[in-house]
Amino acid sequence: MKIESVNVTVFQYPTRRVSDTAGHSHPGPESMAKMAMLTITADDGTKGYSFAPPEVVRPFVVNTFFRKVLVGQDAFNRERIWQDLAHWQRGSAHQLTERALSFVEQALWDLIGRKLNMPVWKLLGGFRDKVPAYGSTMCGDDLPGGLSTPDEYASFAEKLVARGYKAIKLHTWMPPVSFAPNPKMDVKACAAVREAVGPDIDLMIDGYHWYSRTEALYIGKELEKLDFAWFEEPMEEESMSSYAWLAENLSIPIIGPESLGGKHHSRADWVKAGACDILRAGANGVGGISPTLKVANLAESFGMDCEVHGNGAASLAVIGAIKNCRWYERGLLHPFLDYDVPAAYLNSIVDPMDENGIVSLPTGPGLGEDINFAYIENNTVS
Numbered sequence: 001m002k003i004e005s006v007n008v009t010v011f012q013y014p015t016r017r018v019s020d021t022a023g024h025s026h027p028g029p030e031s032m033a034k035m036a037m038l039t040i041t042a043d044d045g046t047k048g049y050s051f052a053p054p055e056v057v058r059p060f061v062v063n064t065f066f067r068k069v070l071v072g073q074d075a076f077n078r079e080r081i082w083q084d085l086a087h088w089q090r091g092s093a094h095q096l097t098e099r100a101l102s103f104v105e106q107a108l109w110d111l112i113g114r115k116l117n118m119p120v121w122k123l124l125g126g127f128r129d130k131v132p133a134y135g136s137t138m139c140g141d142d143l144p145g146g147l148s149t150p151d152e153y154a155s156f157a158e159k160l161v162a163r164g165y166k167a168i169k170l171h172t173w174m175p176p177v178s179f180a181p182n183p184k185m186d187v188k189a190c191a192a193v194r195e196a197v198g199p200d201i202d203l204m205i206d207g208y209h210w211y212s213r214t215e216a217l218y219i220g221k222e223l224e225k226l227d228f229a230w231f232e233e234p235m236e237e238e239s240m241s242s243y244a245w246l247a248e249n250l251s252i253p254i255i256g257p258e259s260l261g262g263k264h265h266s267r268a269d270w271v272k273a274g275a276c277d278i279l280r281a282g283a284n285g286v287g288g289i290s291p292t293l294k295v296a297n298l299a300e301s302f303g304m305d306c307e308v309h310g311n312g313a314a315s316l317a318v319i320g321a322i323k324n325c326r327w328y329e330r331g332l333l334h335p336f337l338d339y340d341v342p343a344a345y346l347n348s349i350v351d352p353m354d355e356n357g358i359v360s361l362p363t364g365p366g367l368g369e370d371i372n373f374a375y376i377e378n379n380t381v382s
């Protein structure tokens with residue numbers, strides 16, 4: 001099955017998610033956003049798809065890297081294609097990013113799964129067809145009735161538990177929110193949520209990512225009193241020694257790295273340095289589904305869990321194939337937004353959750369996205 005073409009369709013769709021000046025999403029007025037659908041077509045007509053921000057898979061990236069490496073290759077030689085692209089990253093002047101690599105690799109997996117008429121998670125190992133989800137909140141805000149006070153976090157947490165979630169992760173306040181960063185406010189939000197949901201719900205925090213060691217130590221010690229399940233990205237992840245120091249000084253599990261580059265390579269060094277108790281990798285951030293699987297397998301070899309970063313089909317493809325991931329990150333959630341409503345270009349969401357907080361993995365071929373091709377065709381902008 002030779003790869004014949006790699007194409008990108010950019011289309012617009014309505015959204016109520018806006019980004020702040022640090023790139024974090026919050027609810028906002030409805031606006032039209034743009035999305036790119038990356039399509040890999042094989043010589044027998046089989047197609048594979050992934051969705052990406054248009055700038056990540058812009059024409060320069062597709063023409064300069066994707067087409068030159070993929071076209072003419074056997075689509076089943078996915079690892080060879082991935083290695084060839086990954087090696088080009090060094091000489092790409094930072095134009096071939098981990099995220100671009102992730103999205104083209106995901107489309108390749110989707111193509112393979114569609115060709116074999118099997119879900120990717122089953123192709124990769126088929127460990128499970130269901131997974132418990134944690135509710136991952138948006139970052140805090142200053143929206144009255146939103147996530148602007150500890151009590152509003154507590155009230156939202158109660159709603160999430162009523163919806164079925166058995167675990168909740170708080171993204172707390174970060175700049176540009178006026179009073180952030182604020183370790184004491186972070187702790188107050190965590191304490192209010194623990195008070196509201198009781199002792200049987202797993203709680204985690206993912207707060208401001210640039211605290212000092214002493215600020216992170218203070219928060220961590222307070223979280224231990226609240227029996228939090230993990231402490232995520234409180235400091236700059238480029239400083240692995242800071243995380244090793246923090247993990248040495250706290251009993252609460254430290255999880256990471258999430259946003260650090262270096263794919264599965266950097267994560268091996270984190271394990272060796274004792275910089276985390278739980279590994280983390282996302283299929284959009286470490287170069288795709290296979291590198292995420294490599295991180296999960298590395299973690300398993302050291303008796304560690306690997307909590308997959310982010311929601312979506314690619315995350316589920318990995319989680320369905322491995323044992324050492326306890327949760328699916330379902331989010332990001334906010335009181336003002338209904339997560340269960342699919343985006344206009346999808347007929348249904350890929351991660352439906354029942355009243356017990358269990359997400360059933362997609363049974364369709366490939367990544368299992370229920371794509372509304374007619375909508376995309378009617379809303380194509382380039």
Ligand SMILES: O=C(O)[C@H](O)[C@@H](O)[C@@H](O)C(=O)NO
Pocket residue numbers: 023024025136171206258309310332
């Ligand atoms: O806003 C962001 O940085 C991301 O959405 C991130 O917060 C979120 O994906 C995350 O950290 N999950 O663990």
Ligand SMILES: [Mg+2]
Pocket residue numbers: 206232233258
């Ligand atoms: Mg995170």
